[in-house]
Amino acid sequence: MTSTPANTAIWAIAILATAGVVVRPFKLPEAVWAVLGAGLLCATGLLPWTDGLAAGGKGLDVYLFLTGMMLLSETARREGLFDWVAAYAVNQARGSSRRLFLLVYGVGVVVTVFLSNDATAVVLTPAVFAATRRARAEPLPHIFICAFVANAASFVLPISNPANLVLYGDHTPQLGRWLASFALPSALAILATYGALRWVERAQLAGACEHEVDQPILQVGGWTALAGIGMTAVALLVVSAMDVRLGLPTCILGVLTCAAVLIRSREAPWSILKGVSWAVLPLVAGLFVMVEALNRTGLVSSLAQTLRAASDASAAGAAALAGGTIAVVSNLMNNLPAGLIASGVINQAHPPRPVVDALLIGVDLGPNLSITGSLATILWLTAIRRESADVSFWRFLKTGALVMPPALALAIGARLLLG
Secondary structure, three states: OOOOHHHHHHHHHHHHHHHHHHHOHHHOOHHHHHHHHHHHHHHOOOOOHHHHHHHHHOOHHHHHHHHHHHHHHHHHHHOOHHHHHHHHHHHHHOOEHHHHHHHHHHHHHHHHHHHOHHHHHHHHHHHHHHHHHHHOOOHHHHHHHHHHHHHHOOOOOHHHOHHHHHHHOOOOOOHHHHHHHHHHHHHHHHHHHHHHHHHHOOOOOOOEOOOOOOOOOOOHHHHHHHHHHHHHHHHHHHHHHOOOOOHHHHHHHHHHHHHHHHHHHOOOOHHHHHHOOOOHHHHHHHHHHHHHHHHOOOHHHHHHHHHHHHHHHOHHHHHHHHHHHHHHHHHHHOHHHHHHHHHHHHHHHOOOHHHHHHHHHHHHHHHHHOOOOOHHHHHHHHHHHHOOOOOOHHHHHHHHHHHHHHHHHHHHHHHHHOO
16 A cells, blocks of 8 residues: 555545534534545546446445335334334333343343344334333433444345345355354354443343233234334345345335335325434445545555465464454444445355454444444434434444454454354
8 A cells, every 4th residue: 555645535534524524513414524525536527427426336235225224214113113012022021120121131132132232223223212101211321232242243145234235245144154154253243242332331221111002903004014114024034045136126125115005095295204313324325435535545464465465374363463453443434335335354264164254243333333334323323313313323333332343352262263
C-alpha cells in the first residue's frame, strides 16, 4: 500500500465519513455522512463516478433484502401483530422480569437464525417495546437483547446474516459443512452473550412485572403479516440451500404481504411506505462506495500478503489474530464493508479454512462491541428512535465491552478446536 496524495485523501475522507456515522454530528442521520463521504470521493475524482455507481450496485441484493424485511416489519406493526406477540410473552413470563428476559432472548435467537439478524432488529424490536410497555417492565435490558442476539446468533446458518454471504461470496459452504464448522461456536456465542448480558443488566431485572394482561384479538391483517413472515423464513431456507441470492425473494414476499393486507383493507400504500426507514439504503450504498475507494489504495493486496505470511507461520495463530482484528475493525467501519474487504483478502491470500471461518466469526460477533458495528445494530437504533427512545454510543460501548469479548474468544477457540 503506497502513500500518495490521492491515497491519503481517500483515507482521510473515509475516516471522517465513518466518524460522522459513529458520532452523528448535529444529530444528522448516519446515512447523511456515508453519502457525503461517497459523494466527495466521486466529486473530487478520487473515485470515478462510473466506478462509484458500480460499487453501489454491488449492494443490490442487500438493498432488496432490507426492503423486503422493512415492508414485512411495518405491515406487521401496523396490523397489531407485535402487540399480540407482546401480550403473549408477558403472560408467559408470569410476573418475572427475568423470565421475560429469557423468553425475549429465545425468540431473538429463532428470528435471527431463520430470518437474519436484520430481521431481528427490524421485526423484533418493536414487539419487545410493546411487551415491556404491557408488562410495565424496565425496557432497556430487553431492548438490548434485540441488538446483541442479532449478532450473537448470526452465524448459525448462512442466511442468518447478509454479511455471511458477502464474505464468502460465491463460495458459501454447503449447509452440512457449515454446521460442522459453526454449530458449536454459535452455541457458545449465544450462551456467552446471554450470560454476560443477563449479568450486566441484573439490577434492572430484579423487579417484578405485570402477571397478566389482556390478550388482544389478532385480526385478518395480523394473521396475513404473520403468514408472510413465516413464508419468508421458509423461502430463505430453500433459496439458501439452492445457493440463490436472498434479496429478490425477500423483497417479493415483503411486497406481496404488504399488498395482500392493503388490498383486503382497500387502502393506499402510503401509510406503510411512510413508516419504513428508507434512509438505511443510502447508508449501505455509501459504505460500499467507500470500500471500493479504499481498495484502490492497495489495502486488499497488502492485507492479503500479511494474512498469507501469518497463515504460513501458524494457521491457528493467524485465525485468532485475524478474527480478533476484524472484530475490532468492524466497529470502526461497519461489518458489511469489513466483510467486503475480507472477502477480497481471502480471494487473494487463499488462507486455510479455519482462518476464513475465524474471519466470519469476527465479522458477525465483533459488532456487539459498538452501536455502529453492524447494519443490524443501526437498524435497531433506528427502531428504538421511532419509539422515542435512544441509546448513546458510549452507553452501548460500556455494555458491549463486557458482552462481546467472552463470546468472541469462546467461538473462535471452539472453531480452532474443531480443526
